[in-house]
Amino acid sequence: MNLKGIHHAAIICSDYERSKAFYIQVLGLKVVAENYRAERDSFKLDLALPDGSQIELFSFLNAPKRVSRPEAQGLRHLAFCVDCIDTEVMALENHGVDVEAIRVDEYTGKRFTFFQDPDGLPLELYEV
Template identity: 65%
Template sequence: MQIQGFHHVAIIASDYLRAKKFYTELLGAQIIAETYRAERDSYKLDLAFADGSRIELFSFPTPPLRVTRPEACGLRHLAFKVADIECAVAYLSHNGVTSEPIRYDELTGRRFTFFNDPDGLPLELYETTEPVVGTGA
Protein backbone atom coordinates (compact mmCIF):
# COMPACT_ATOMS: atom_id res chain seq x y z
CA MET A 1 0.00 0.00 0.00
CA GLN A 2 1.24 3.48 -0.85
CA ILE A 3 -0.73 6.37 0.65
CA GLN A 4 -0.93 9.27 -1.79
CA GLY A 5 -2.10 11.92 0.68
CA PHE A 6 -5.33 13.03 2.31
CA HIS A 7 -8.59 13.02 0.40
CA HIS A 8 -10.80 14.80 2.94
CA VAL A 9 -11.41 15.79 6.52
CA ALA A 10 -14.90 15.28 7.99
CA ILE A 11 -16.46 17.85 10.33
CA ILE A 12 -19.78 17.68 12.20
CA ALA A 13 -21.27 21.14 12.73
CA SER A 14 -23.67 22.19 15.46
CA ASP A 15 -25.27 24.78 13.14
CA TYR A 16 -25.16 23.53 9.56
CA LEU A 17 -26.07 26.80 7.82
CA ARG A 18 -23.60 28.83 9.89
CA ALA A 19 -20.80 26.33 9.16
CA LYS A 20 -21.71 26.15 5.47
CA LYS A 21 -21.45 29.93 5.20
CA PHE A 22 -18.14 29.97 7.11
CA TYR A 23 -16.42 27.34 4.96
CA THR A 24 -17.82 28.51 1.60
CA GLU A 25 -18.21 32.27 1.85
CA LEU A 26 -15.37 33.07 4.26
CA LEU A 27 -12.79 30.36 3.51
CA GLY A 28 -13.70 30.00 -0.17
CA ALA A 29 -14.44 26.28 -0.41
CA GLN A 30 -16.43 25.29 -3.50
CA ILE A 31 -19.53 23.14 -3.11
CA ILE A 32 -19.20 19.83 -4.96
CA ALA A 33 -22.44 18.27 -3.70
CA GLU A 34 -25.03 18.83 -1.00
CA THR A 35 -27.13 15.87 0.11
CA TYR A 36 -29.97 15.72 2.59
CA ARG A 37 -30.33 12.27 4.17
CA ALA A 38 -33.91 12.16 5.43
CA GLU A 39 -33.49 8.89 7.36
CA ARG A 40 -30.80 10.58 9.50
CA ASP A 41 -32.22 14.13 9.41
CA SER A 42 -28.72 15.06 8.30
CA TYR A 43 -26.95 17.03 5.62
CA LYS A 44 -23.66 16.08 3.99
CA LEU A 45 -21.89 18.90 2.18
CA ASP A 46 -18.88 18.02 0.01
CA LEU A 47 -16.48 20.96 -0.31
CA ALA A 48 -13.25 21.38 -2.28
CA PHE A 49 -10.37 23.85 -2.31
CA ALA A 50 -8.23 24.89 -5.27
CA ASP A 51 -5.58 22.20 -4.66
CA GLY A 52 -8.18 19.41 -4.57
CA SER A 53 -8.27 18.98 -0.80
CA ARG A 54 -11.76 18.43 0.55
CA ILE A 55 -13.95 18.81 3.60
CA GLU A 56 -17.06 16.77 4.26
CA LEU A 57 -19.35 18.92 6.41
CA PHE A 58 -22.09 17.03 8.26
CA SER A 59 -25.08 18.03 10.34
CA PHE A 60 -26.89 15.81 12.85
CA PRO A 61 -29.88 16.73 15.04
CA THR A 62 -28.07 16.64 18.41
CA PRO A 63 -24.37 15.85 18.09
CA PRO A 64 -22.57 15.32 21.41
CA LEU A 65 -19.95 17.87 22.43
CA ARG A 66 -16.31 16.94 21.83
CA VAL A 67 -13.57 17.31 24.42
CA THR A 68 -12.00 20.69 23.74
CA ARG A 69 -8.85 20.69 25.83
CA PRO A 70 -5.96 21.72 23.54
CA GLU A 71 -3.91 18.62 24.27
CA ALA A 72 -6.74 16.05 24.29
CA CYS A 73 -6.00 12.86 22.37
CA GLY A 74 -7.27 12.84 18.80
CA LEU A 75 -7.19 15.16 15.80
CA ARG A 76 -5.53 18.36 16.98
CA HIS A 77 -6.30 20.82 14.18
CA LEU A 78 -6.80 21.28 10.44
CA ALA A 79 -4.17 23.40 8.65
CA PHE A 80 -4.88 25.42 5.51
CA LYS A 81 -2.08 26.44 3.13
CA VAL A 82 -1.79 30.16 2.33
CA ALA A 83 0.77 32.09 0.29
CA ASP A 84 0.59 35.31 2.35
CA ILE A 85 -0.31 34.82 6.00
CA GLU A 86 -0.53 38.52 6.84
CA CYS A 87 -3.07 39.02 4.04
CA ALA A 88 -5.04 35.97 5.20
CA VAL A 89 -5.08 37.15 8.83
CA ALA A 90 -6.21 40.62 7.74
CA TYR A 91 -9.01 39.03 5.70
CA LEU A 92 -10.17 36.96 8.68
CA SER A 93 -10.03 40.00 10.97
CA HIS A 94 -12.00 42.10 8.48
CA ASN A 95 -14.65 39.36 8.58
CA GLY A 96 -14.83 39.24 12.38
CA VAL A 97 -12.66 36.15 12.90
CA THR A 98 -9.95 36.49 15.53
CA SER A 99 -6.65 34.70 15.11
CA GLU A 100 -3.68 34.22 17.39
CA PRO A 101 -0.50 36.24 16.80
CA ILE A 102 1.56 34.96 13.86
CA ARG A 103 4.38 32.66 14.97
CA TYR A 104 7.32 30.95 13.30
CA ASP A 105 7.64 27.18 13.06
CA GLU A 106 11.04 26.60 14.67
CA LEU A 107 11.66 23.55 12.50
CA THR A 108 10.72 24.95 9.07
CA GLY A 109 11.01 28.71 9.55
CA ARG A 110 7.53 29.12 8.08
CA ARG A 111 4.87 31.31 9.65
CA PHE A 112 1.57 30.09 11.05
CA THR A 113 -1.36 31.08 13.21
CA PHE A 114 -4.53 29.54 14.62
CA PHE A 115 -8.19 30.56 14.51
CA ASN A 116 -11.49 28.75 15.15
CA ASP A 117 -14.47 27.75 13.06
CA PRO A 118 -17.98 28.59 14.34
CA ASP A 119 -17.96 25.51 16.62
CA GLY A 120 -14.56 26.34 18.09
CA LEU A 121 -12.67 23.73 16.06
CA PRO A 122 -9.02 24.75 15.84
CA LEU A 123 -7.94 25.75 12.33
CA GLU A 124 -4.45 26.78 11.28
CA LEU A 125 -3.12 29.00 8.51
CA TYR A 126 0.32 27.79 7.39
CA GLU A 127 2.33 29.99 5.03
CA THR A 128 3.73 27.94 2.16
CA THR A 129 6.09 30.51 0.63
CA GLU A 130 9.79 30.08 1.35
CA PRO A 131 11.02 31.95 4.43
CA VAL A 132 13.11 35.02 3.74
CA VAL A 133 16.74 34.65 4.89
CA GLY A 134 17.64 37.02 7.72
CA THR A 135 14.13 37.40 9.16
CA GLY A 136 15.06 35.70 12.41
CA ALA A 137 13.09 32.63 11.42
Protein backbone atom coordinates (compact mmCIF):
# COMPACT_ATOMS: atom_id res chain seq x y z
CA MET A 1 0.00 0.00 0.00
CA ASN A 2 1.11 3.53 -0.74
CA LEU A 3 -1.66 5.79 0.54
CA LYS A 4 -1.15 9.46 -0.31
CA GLY A 5 -3.74 11.09 1.97
CA ILE A 6 -7.48 11.36 2.39
CA HIS A 7 -9.34 12.31 -0.76
CA HIS A 8 -12.76 12.92 0.77
CA ALA A 9 -15.13 12.33 3.65
CA ALA A 10 -18.79 11.65 2.85
CA ILE A 11 -21.57 13.16 4.97
CA ILE A 12 -25.29 12.43 4.73
CA CYS A 13 -27.37 15.36 5.95
CA SER A 14 -30.99 15.68 7.02
CA ASP A 15 -31.63 19.10 5.45
CA TYR A 16 -29.62 19.56 2.27
CA GLU A 17 -30.03 23.33 1.87
CA ARG A 18 -29.24 24.02 5.56
CA SER A 19 -26.10 21.86 5.48
CA LYS A 20 -25.04 23.24 2.10
CA ALA A 21 -25.22 26.77 3.52
CA PHE A 22 -23.27 25.73 6.65
CA TYR A 23 -20.38 24.10 4.77
CA ILE A 24 -20.15 26.87 2.15
CA GLN A 25 -21.05 30.05 4.04
CA VAL A 26 -19.87 29.20 7.57
CA LEU A 27 -16.89 26.91 6.91
CA GLY A 28 -15.97 28.54 3.59
CA LEU A 29 -15.58 25.38 1.50
CA LYS A 30 -15.58 25.77 -2.28
CA VAL A 31 -18.09 24.02 -4.55
CA VAL A 32 -16.43 21.60 -6.97
CA ALA A 33 -19.61 20.06 -8.38
CA GLU A 34 -23.28 19.72 -7.49
CA ASN A 35 -25.40 16.97 -8.98
CA TYR A 36 -28.96 15.81 -8.56
CA ARG A 37 -29.29 12.05 -8.94
CA ALA A 38 -32.89 11.49 -10.02
CA GLU A 39 -32.74 7.69 -9.62
CA ARG A 40 -32.01 8.20 -5.89
CA ASP A 41 -33.87 11.50 -5.44
CA SER A 42 -30.61 12.68 -3.92
CA PHE A 43 -28.18 15.55 -4.21
CA LYS A 44 -24.40 15.08 -4.15
CA LEU A 45 -22.33 18.18 -3.47
CA ASP A 46 -18.53 18.02 -3.76
CA LEU A 47 -16.78 20.64 -1.62
CA ALA A 48 -13.04 21.36 -1.62
CA LEU A 49 -10.65 22.42 1.11
CA PRO A 50 -7.51 24.41 0.23
CA ASP A 51 -5.27 21.32 0.41
CA GLY A 52 -7.32 19.54 -2.26
CA SER A 53 -9.18 17.19 0.07
CA GLN A 54 -12.95 17.16 -0.28
CA ILE A 55 -16.22 16.64 1.53
CA GLU A 56 -19.05 14.94 -0.29
CA LEU A 57 -22.40 16.14 1.05
CA PHE A 58 -25.33 13.84 0.31
CA SER A 59 -29.08 14.10 0.79
CA PHE A 60 -31.08 10.90 1.14
CA LEU A 61 -34.77 10.72 2.01
CA ASN A 62 -35.49 9.20 5.42
CA ALA A 63 -31.85 8.53 6.32
CA PRO A 64 -31.64 7.32 9.94
CA LYS A 65 -30.16 9.64 12.54
CA ARG A 66 -26.49 9.18 13.48
CA VAL A 67 -25.79 7.82 16.93
CA SER A 68 -23.31 10.21 18.53
CA ARG A 69 -23.76 10.21 22.29
CA PRO A 70 -22.88 8.08 24.04
CA GLU A 71 -20.03 7.61 21.61
CA ALA A 72 -20.72 4.74 19.24
CA GLN A 73 -18.45 2.65 17.05
CA GLY A 74 -17.57 4.16 13.69
CA LEU A 75 -16.20 7.50 12.57
CA ARG A 76 -15.82 9.63 15.70
CA HIS A 77 -15.34 13.09 14.18
CA LEU A 78 -13.90 15.03 11.25
CA ALA A 79 -10.97 17.34 12.04
CA PHE A 80 -9.87 20.41 10.07
CA CYS A 81 -6.34 21.86 10.24
CA VAL A 82 -6.17 25.58 11.01
CA ASP A 83 -3.31 28.03 11.47
CA CYS A 84 -4.92 30.11 14.23
CA ILE A 85 -7.65 28.44 16.24
CA ASP A 86 -8.67 31.69 17.97
CA THR A 87 -9.49 33.36 14.64
CA GLU A 88 -11.52 30.36 13.44
CA VAL A 89 -13.43 30.02 16.71
CA MET A 90 -14.36 33.70 16.49
CA ALA A 91 -15.57 33.23 12.91
CA LEU A 92 -17.73 30.26 13.91
CA GLU A 93 -19.18 32.12 16.88
CA ASN A 94 -19.95 35.11 14.63
CA HIS A 95 -22.12 32.70 12.62
CA GLY A 96 -23.91 31.58 15.78
CA VAL A 97 -22.12 28.24 16.02
CA ASP A 98 -21.54 26.92 19.55
CA VAL A 99 -17.89 25.99 20.06
CA GLU A 100 -16.45 24.07 22.99
CA ALA A 101 -13.64 25.53 25.08
CA ILE A 102 -10.21 25.27 23.45
CA ARG A 103 -8.15 22.42 24.89
CA VAL A 104 -4.54 21.30 24.51
CA ASP A 105 -3.70 17.80 23.22
CA GLU A 106 -1.74 16.19 26.04
CA TYR A 107 0.48 14.26 23.61
CA THR A 108 1.23 16.85 20.93
CA GLY A 109 0.79 20.11 22.82
CA LYS A 110 -1.44 21.37 19.97
CA ARG A 111 -4.67 23.30 20.61
CA PHE A 112 -8.04 21.96 19.44
CA THR A 113 -11.77 22.38 19.91
CA PHE A 114 -15.03 20.83 18.78
CA PHE A 115 -18.25 22.12 17.26
CA GLN A 116 -21.13 20.50 15.36
CA ASP A 117 -22.62 20.75 11.89
CA PRO A 118 -26.39 21.28 11.55
CA ASP A 119 -27.03 17.55 12.09
CA GLY A 120 -24.86 17.27 15.19
CA LEU A 121 -21.89 15.70 13.39
CA PRO A 122 -18.86 16.40 15.59
CA LEU A 123 -16.28 18.56 13.82
CA GLU A 124 -12.89 19.56 15.18
CA LEU A 125 -10.49 22.43 14.61
CA TYR A 126 -6.87 21.40 15.18
CA GLU A 127 -4.20 24.10 15.22
CA VAL A 128 -1.08 23.16 13.25
